[in-house]
Amino acid sequence: MNAIENIVFLSAALATVSGFYIQAQEYIRSMVRGQFIQSILIAATIFVLAYAESSIDLVVLGLLVLVLRGYLITELLERRIPGKGSDLREKEIGIASHLLLDLVFIMIGTFIIYSLVFSGINFSIAGNISGGTILVFPLALFFQGLFLIGSRNTTFSQITGYIEEENSLVLFAIFLIPVPLIIEASVFLDVLALVVISSIVVLEKFTHNPLEELRG
Template identity: 45%
Template structure:
């Protein structure tokens, strides 16, 4: 059906943004694309609202755009300050992207074989689970605080995306968004405080 194809297309675009983020070493495209990814997720929620007529999907889309598409990137830009246009202190970004691609396809095979094929029987669940693992890999493979925060955002986008596919009425999704946003606010506040106290932006410790 055309509706399912549109959903899959939007989901694929979200995954592509995750690959783009993984392949970037400069802070500016990292932060901007994280906002774009969240906005595309909001578009997916809006489309589900259009085809189902459920208002909660529209409310969720507004929350995602406001908090993850606008506010969180703004906080990261403020935290970076003059470093916003600089390059992250990391080598071998291309190699990390190749490893990410290999990890991605292996994860898809494992997820499809053992989780989707045997439990849920919903192929579209590949996308949110893949996005979650993309965020996890970004956190593990990078040392800079902004990149790791973006990894957390990707994981949370993956959780919300999973909820969109699993739950008809996204009440649980709204609750998870609230908890995720609360966590982001706390993390961001702690990192900004750490920056002011120790002048250390590059490493995330603790």
């Protein structure tokens, strides 16, 4: 494994670790800022890939991720935090148990999906074929987002989980698709959808309990 591959693996792994950081937060603002860090890490991965591949498309994508996901979404979500903002937190969360459950969930999910679907895929960085192993990180991030949505009641946590899933899709796609034009479009649409949805949903209700919207 050369230096570029090492850096890409490390930044992708750190993006996965940032998912644990978000999962372990009680305070809404910390959670939103965790999402900011995750977006920065994904942008950094894209910039390293852009350097390795000498791709201007990837540079543009990196800038889009940085500005839209890193800055815009974080700013909009932080503005929506009611009250003093920094004081608002989700109470009675067992961080240790959540972390361990999250670990079990993502390990099982990632292992099954990777083994069944992605183990035969090859991925190359700067011409070096390194197998599809790097896809483990976006897969793990996806399951973390899913677990965050499932394990928390507040709307902010669930929106952050959704953004985490979107981040994992961006990370996933940059490792699979050569020219990520479709991702750029999806980034715009996702941001638009997220902003609109979060603005409405957060104002309407602060917490959402399982299945309550489906009761007659």
